[in-house]
Structures are given as C-alpha cells and as structure tokens.
Amino acid sequence: QVQLVESGGGWVQAGDSLSVSCAASGSTSSIYSMGWFRQRPGKERELVAAMMLSSTSTYYADSVKGRFTISRDSAKNTMYLQMSKLKPEDTALYYCAARRLGIGIPLRADQYHYWGQGTQVTVSS
Numbered sequence: 545q546v547q548l549v550e551s552g553g554g555w556v557q558a559g560d561s562l563s564v565s566c567a568a569s570g571s572t573s574s575i576y577s578m579g580w581f582r583q584r585p586g587k588e589r590e591l592v593a594a595m596m597l598s599s600t601s602t603y604y605a606d607s608v609k610g611r612f613t614i615s616r617d618s619a620k621n622t623m624y625l626q627m628s629k630l631k632p633e634d635t636a637l638y639y640c641a642a643r644r645l646g647i648g649i650p651l652r653a654d655q656y657h658y659w660g661q662g663t664q665v666t667v668s669s
Contacts, residue, residue: 553663566640582636
C-alpha cells in the first residue's frame with residue numbers, strides 16, 4: 545500500500561504563485577507514475593500534470609502549460625506542483641495520485657491506484 549498526503553494549498557490572488565506537495569509513504573518502490581488532478585466545483589476531476597518516475601516524461605494539461613511545473617524529490621519521496629500566474633479558474637481541490645504499474649503516463653483518474661485526501665487552492669481575482 546501507498547499513502548499520499550498533500551500539503552501547501554491556500555488562498556492567493558490572481559497572478560501569484562503557489563506550490564503544493566505530495567508526500568508518499570509505504571510501498572513507494574512500487575510507484576510507476578504520479579500525477580496531480582484537480583476538481584473544481586461542479587466539474588469532473590481532471591488531470592493537471594503527471595510524470596513517470598523512471599524517466600523525464602511529463603504531461604501537462606493545455607490549460608496549465610507554461611504556468612505549472614511538476615517535479616519530484618526521490619530522496620524525500622515527495623512530488624511537487626509549482627503553480628505560477630494563477631488564475632481564478634485554477635481554484636479547485638488538488639489531489640495527488642499514484643499508479644503501481646503501467647506503460648506511459650496514465651491520463652485517466654481510474655488508471656491511478658492511490659489517492660491523497662486533497663488540498664484546496666483558492667485564487668481570487
């Protein structure tokens with residue numbers, strides 16, 4: 545089993561930057577890929593960014609390209625999402641997720657095995 549705990553969410557103004565973290569524990573050696581999802585009020589959960597742990601491959605949703613950066617500190621078993629130029633439409637509950645095995649970067653929520661509890665990011669205009 546893998547446990548994921550997000551932190552770092554908060555309230556910011558449009559144009560600001562914010563970083564959220566996801567600390568993994570448990571059977572972390574089994575993790576193949578990780579991602580950040582977000583769920584806005586009344587919307588489905590959507591993939592924002594994802595990465596494969598065994599390579600430099602990353603994925604970004606079009607809506608965040610050039611503004612968000614996903615990274616990982618393997619020594620700390622922690623994944624990060626650095627968000628800049630935040631917009632009110634980035635307001636959402638942000639979740640980190642992990643997948644045990646696979647080929648490529650999974651893009652659907654049902655392809656991930658483990659989930660954190662979420663951290664709220666609120667961007668005011």
